[in-house]
Amino acid sequence: MFLQAIPLGGGGFVGSNLAYHLSDTGDYSVRVVDVHDDKLRLKMANNPIDFVDLDIRSDRDALDDLVRQADVVVNLAAHVHPSAFLIRPLEVVETNLFASLETVASCIRNRKFLLHFSTSEVYGKTGGSEEPFREDETDCILGPIGNHRWIYSCAKQMLDRIIHAHGLAGELDYAIVRPFNFVGPLMDGLVPRWTREDNPRVLANFMSALIYDRPLELVNGGRSRRCFTFIDDGVDALELIIRNRDRVNRQIFNIGNPGNETTIADLARLMVRLYRAHCDPKASGEIRTVSGDSFYGPGYEDCDRRLPDISKIQGLGWAPRHDLEETFRRCVIYFHRNRAHLESMLKDATSPSRALPPSGDSDERTMRPTAASGRHGSPNS
Ligand code: NAD
Numbered sequence: 284m285f286l287q288a289i290p291l292g293g294g295g296f297v298g299s300n301l302a303y304h305l306s307d308t309g310d311y312s313v314r315v316v317d318v319h320d321d322k323l324r325l326k327m328a329n330n331p332i333d334f335v336d337l338d339i340r341s342d343r344d345a346l347d348d349l350v351r352q353a354d355v356v357v358n359l360a361a362h363v364h365p366s367a368f369l370i371r372p373l374e375v376v377e378t379n380l381f382a383s384l385e386t387v388a389s390c391i392r393n394r395k396f397l398l399h400f401s402t403s404e405v406y407g408k409t410g411g412s413e414e415p416f417r418e419d420e421t422d423c424i425l426g427p428i429g430n431h432r433w434i435y436s437c438a439k440q441m442l443d444r445i446i447h448a449h450g451l452a453g454e455l456d457y458a459i460v461r462p463f464n465f466v467g468p469l470m471d472g473l474v475p476r477w478t479r480e481d482n483p484r485v486l487a488n489f490m491s492a493l494i495y496d497r498p499l500e501l502v503n504g505g506r507s508r509r510c511f512t513f514i515d516d517g518v519d520a521l522e523l524i525i526r527n528r529d530r531v532n533r534q535i536f537n538i539g540n541p542g543n544e545t546t547i548a549d550l551a552r553l554m555v556r557l558y559r560a561h562c563d564p565k566a567s568g569e570i571r572t573v574s575g576d577s578f579y580g581p582g583y584e585d586c587d588r589r590l591p592d593i594s595k596i597q598g599l600g601w602a603p604r605h606d607l608e609e610t611f612r613r614c615v616i617y618f619h620r621n622r623a624h625l626e627s628m629l630k631d632a633t634s635p636s637r638a639l640p641p642s643g644d645s646d647e648r649t650m651r652p653t654a655a656s657g658r659h660g661s662p663n664s
Pocket residue numbers: 291292293294295296297298316317318319337338339340358359360361362363378382400401402403404461462463464465466471636
């Protein structure tokens with residue numbers, strides 16, 4: 284098997300980890316499409332990763348050319364930070380729904396398999412249920428229109444429904460994945476000076492607080508619960524789905540680690556303990572509570588709990604391997620060891636979704652910046 288995979292939005296956290304992994308297997312030629320390539324220039328993959336600098340909103344013909352040449356199209360391009368949902372809701376819809384509709388249409392036209400990234404967030408709130416979220420049974424419960432927290436969930440849900448309808452019509456072969464809080468190397472970036480606009484996801488916020496000696500901030504007391512999934516486990520599941528694309532055709536899969544459930548308050552305490560144990564025994568590790576409105580802006584509401592049922596993906600032979608302690612031990616050491624490099628990469632950064640070092644045995648390695656790892660070319664090169 285030798286396939287050409289094109290991750291759209293593959294320059295981000297999940298996409299770059301996936302690109303390195305697919306490329307390292309030797310079974311895929313990988314052509315990443317994104318507007319950023321910094322995460323792809325950090326590590327020599329065994330095989331070169333091709334990079335195409337393209338805003339998927341801007342050039343339908345270029346996108347169509349790329350899709351035509353691919354065997355597998357992976358749609359990751361999205362705005363993903365909850366802060367963006369409140370500050371730039373229309374941009375979220377533009378990329379996460381409207382631009383992605385073009386990708387879907389191109390896959391239909393060119394008869395290409397689409398691996399589409401939905402999110403655990405489509406399930407919304409639990410409504411008090413203790414049941415795990417099941418792909419084909421669980422209701423999606425969102426808050427009122429004025430609470431723009433839900434615009435991301437709603438856009439992703441709409442796309443899931445459209446993709447499903449195209450599958451029913453026999454026009455599209457696809458798998459939809461719903462990641463549950465993947466974390467790990469290459470996620471977001473350090474934030475030396477936090478602002479509401481420069482506000483990444485919880486891992487990068489807590490790491491920045493520890494490194495720059497600020498209090499870790501618990502939104503609304505940190506009572507919400509998440510099941511954090513180490514990126515290497517997530518990437519293994521994604522590759523399994525690509526390899527089994529005939530078997531998984533037209534199905535939705537949760538990818539998460541139900542054994543790693545924690546409240547955010549307990550996560551903060553765990554990260555302080557790990558940081559003191561592995562990085563700086565004298566770290567103050569102050570933790571304080573802030574309101575959702577002050578942290579994100581008016582219209583913030585939270586998903587109270589996201590517990591995945593993973594029996595469908597387990598049926599393919601997958602199980603997560605990294606428990607909560609090991610997952611965050613790797614994350615904490617990785618950010619700490621690579622602080623200087625991360626800061627050097629921040630100099631030109633314009634968003635919190637900046638480069639971190641590549642995946643791997645994070646606690647054992649330090650960062651080795653390299654020359655460009657991939658070829659940079661046009662869609663037709
Ligand atoms: P990320 O922000 O690191 O990556 C998204 C990438 O999309 C970025 O590199 C960005 O530059 C790119 N992008 C955005 N708009 C684009 C455009 N118009 N043209 C080209 N590229 C564009 O986020 P991530 O965590 O890697 O998430 C990847 C996908 O997985 C997203 O679709 C997200 O919704 C989904 N997802 C991620 C998680 C998670 O735990 N990380 C959980 C659920 C769902």
